[in-house]
Amino acid sequence: MMTDDTAAAPTVHAIDEIVAKPGEGKALLEDYLARYAPGARARGMTLEQILVSPPMWLDDQSNTLVFLWSLAGAGAWWQMRFVGGNDPDVGAWWADADARAVSRRRFFASDPADMERLCDV
C-alpha cells in the first residue's frame, strides 16, 4: 500500500495572466510559445492549457492571455525558480513581454484537495 511518504508530490500550478496591449495579443501569444515555453519546459514545467479572452483577436483593444502550467510539487517549483531566476534570457523575455503588455500577473496555485498535503511540511 502506498503511504504518504512515497506518494507523488502534489501537483502545483504556475499561472501567467497577460493583458496584451491593443492589437498585440496574437503576436504576444506566438512569441510566448516560441521564446518562453521551450525553456520553461526544460525547467520542468508542463503547459496544460492556454486561454484567450475574448476568444477573438482584437485590433483596437486588449486580449487577455492565460497560460496554465503544472509542476511536480514544491521541490520541482524551486528547481524551476532557481534556474529561471538566474537565466538572463528569461529576464530579457519578460522585459520584452512587459513592454508589450498592459499588465501581467504570475501566481501559483493548487487543487484544493492538495492544500493540506502542501502545507504539511
Place this chain on the structure above:
Amino acid sequence: MYRLTRLVTLADSGRLSALADEMRALATAHSAYRQLVAPTLAGSHFGGELLAHFAFDDAVQRSDFDAALAPLFAAPAVASVDGVAYQSGPGGRSEPGLANGVYRVLLLSVDEDTDPALVERFEAETRMMPHYIPAIRGWQLSRADEATGARRWTHVWEQEYADVGGLMGPYMMHPYHWARIDRWFDPECPDRIVDARLCHSFCAMEASVL
C-alpha cells in the same frame, strides 16, 4: 537594541578560527551583550565562511566596535565582507530557551525606486511567515541603518530554528514561502522588488541571539 551582522568570506580559510577568536574578544571588550561568531553551514549562498552577529545597548558602542573590527577585515586573509548595522525591527519573537539550534540571516536589497507602500506590504507579509510556518522559532525583520558589501542591503531577515531541518524543510517548502512571499524576489514575477543577489547564511548557535 543596536545590532551588527557581518558575513566574512576568507581568502585564507586557515585563519577562520583565529579570526573568530579575535572577533569574540573584541566584542567582549566592547561590551556586546550578545554575540554569535560561527562557521557557516553547507548550503549558505553568498553567506561567507564566518557568520558574526553582535548586539549592543547603544549606537556609540556599536559604532566603536565596528571601527575596531575594520583592521581585522582589512587583513589579507579576508576576501570580502557583507553586512548591516541595524536596530531591531517591529514585531519579532525570541525564544530565549532555544539552545543548540540554527541561526539564519538573509541580507536583501529592495530596489531604490520602490514605492514605500509596496515595501511596507512586503515587510508585513514577510513578518507573517512565522505565523504560517511554526518551525520558525525566533525571528526579526529589520531595516538596515548601514550596509557594506556587494549590495546596498536594505533589510535583514533573521530566523532561529531548532535544527537545520526547520530551515531546509518547512521554511523552504511551505506554500506561504514559495507561492506567496517569493514573488517579491522572483525575477519572473511582476511584483518583484528585491535584487536577485542575496546573502543567505546560517550557522549553528548554542543559545538564541534574538
